[in-house]
Amino acid sequence: MRTVSVVWIMNLGLFLTYFSGNAQQPAQSIPSRELQITYAKTTNIVFPYAIKSVDRGSKDVLAQKAGGMENILQLKAAKEDFEETNMTVVTADGGLYVFTINYARNPDLLNLLLVKETQTSGTIQFDNQMVNEAQLGLDASLLLDAHIKTIRKRDRKFGITLLLTGLFIRDNVIYYRLILENDTNLSYDVDQLRFFIRDQEKAKRTATQEVEVKPLYVEGNISRISGNTQQIVIFALPKFTIPDGKYLAVLLMEKNGGRNLDLKIRNNTVVQAMPVASSYSSN
Structure with missing residues (x-):
């Protein structure tokens, strides 16, 4: 009987040692x-x-x-x-x-x-309806310097070029990498650069609709393009696809000037967005 008691106590001690060593770590306190x-x-x-x-x-x-x-x-x-x-x-x-x-x-x-x-x-x-601004900033900075080019769409007038060179996606955010290029000696002061989902062109007297898409984050200089220079800008927009009969318009307008551009992006381009992670390996 005494031998059984000693064995029981030893097993109990081993069990308690194992349990204490594998117990869940206490939650970290927030100061x-x-x-x-x-x-x-x-x-x-x-x-x-x-x-x-x-x-x-x-x-x-x-x-x-x-x-x-x-x-x-x-x-x-x-x-x-x-x-x-x-x-x-x-x-x-x-x-x-x-x-x-x-x-x-x-x-x-x-x-x-x-x-x-x-x-x-x-x-x-955050839940799916909220966006981590710090993550947006990290991704945008990375994509600003990434060498990979996934898309090439452009509009060009009067020596000014608006060029889409990449579409990248992470979760519910699509990043648009744009190049604003000025091949003239006149500086280009940006009045606005905005995104709209618009109806395809229709016959006259037909009402058209447009919905503005507000960027979640912008990385880069979009105030002025000096003569014979270019700027790379990253726009983070909420994830969306474009219905049939519509397109995404990227509207670039000059302050106190008429060199305005309208870059058209359709759904078959948007669905080519690559994961943001793919740009890490390109650097």
């Missing part, structure tokens, strides 16, 4: 930043990426984005001497920022700049 705000002054927080959502633990904290700025959050106390609360901010790069907020008549600081960090803020995954 909370201490922040003071007041009633009569505004506190500004500058985030490294655009703000996607803000959740306040209490209505005693007033929060808004700065006018015209997507990455600056302005805070103020709705009343004096409120109880401690918290706030959570999600940014476009997937960053999760947590703040513990207290009232102070004279806060230690009124302007806080949060630089791009690694492992100090939480990371979240």
